[in-house]
Amino acid sequence: MLIGYVRVSKSDGSQVLDLQKDALREAGVAEERIYEDLASGRKDDRPGLTMCLKALQPGNTLLVWKLDRLGRDLKHLILLVEDLRKKDIGLKVLAGSGTQIDTTTPNGRMVFGLFAVLSEFEHELIIERTRAGLAAARARGRKGGRPRKMNKSTLTMAMAAMADPKSVAAEVSKRLGITTTTLYMYVNGDGSPKEAGTKLLELNP
Numbered sequence: 285m286l287i288g289y290v291r292v293s294k295s296d297g298s299q300v301l302d303l304q305k306d307a308l309r310e311a312g313v314a315e316e317r318i319y320e321d322l323a324s325g326r327k328d329d330r331p332g333l334t335m336c337l338k339a340l341q342p343g344n345t346l347l348v349w350k351l352d353r354l355g356r357d358l359k360h361l362i363l364l365v366e367d368l369r370k371k372d373i374g375l376k377v378l379a380g381s382g383t384q385i386d387t388t389t390p391n392g393r394m395v396f397g398l399f400a401v402l403s404e405f406e407h408e409l410i411i412e413r414t415r416a417g418l419a420a421a422r423a424r425g426r427k428g429g430r431p432r433k434m435n436k437s438t439l440t441m442a443m444a445a446m447a448d449p450k451s452v453a454a455e456v457s458k459r460l461g462i463t464t465t466t467l468y469m470y471v472n473g474d475g476s477p478k479e480a481g482t483k484l485l486e487l488n489p
Contacts, residue, residue: 288313288347289336289354291321304349307378313347345374345387352380434462434470439477439484442467447475 288308290301301320308318319336323329333354340346346368348354355361368375374387386392434442438460445456446467453473457464470481477485 285341285344286311286313286317286347287336287340287344288318289320289333290318290349291323291330291332291353293323304353307349308347311347311376311378340368340371340373342372345376347376347378349378350380351377351385434466434481434484436484436487438462439470439481442471443475443477443481445475446471446473 288305288311290304290308292301292304301322305315305318305320309315317339319332319339321330321332336346351361355364365375375385376388376392377385442456442460442462445451445459446453453464453467457467460467468478470478470484472478
């Protein structure tokens with residue numbers, strides 16, 4: 285089954301969907317199987333695309349006029365196409381630089397498979413950056429990972445810092461390696477301890 289998706293960036297009538305719909309109909313997509321959005325491609329909320337993706341079943345092929353009608357950006361497009369591949373859903377692009385993508389042909393399947401490679405490459409890059417960031421943090425004397433919990437020493441420094449009217453909670457939290465939520469759990473805005481802070485101060489070392 286062929287299912288189509290069309291989108292224009294403006295909903296004020298200055299752009300119309302006719303060109304895209306005509307191309308999809310000529311390619312064999314039934315009118316009732318064409319989903320549409322009138323929104324910028326960078327918007328997360330695209331109900332037409334959401335319904336289109338839900339309607340797709342294994343063995344179906346998704347048709348779009350141009351590749352830029354589909355993804356918000358390159359990363360989103362790679363993830364979306366890889367998800368289609370995993371679900372055994374094809375993709376066919378009718379115009380523009382993506383016309384070589386047509387999983388009904390051997391060459392198209394090869395190009396389609398490149399998205400899986402790009403997806404894996406992106407995943408490996410994220411892992412590599414995370415490891416490099418943690419290593420850099422350790423080299424600077426910080427362990428990285430989850431923010432540390434509040435202790436007496438940190439609480440004392442937090443109270444002293446927050447007692448300064450010019451202090452910014454987010455900056456104090458960052459310097460101490462804790463979250464702003466944790467800071468406000470123990471310290472008031474004027475630097476005085478809250479109930480949790482008072483209890484911590486009263487504990488034996």
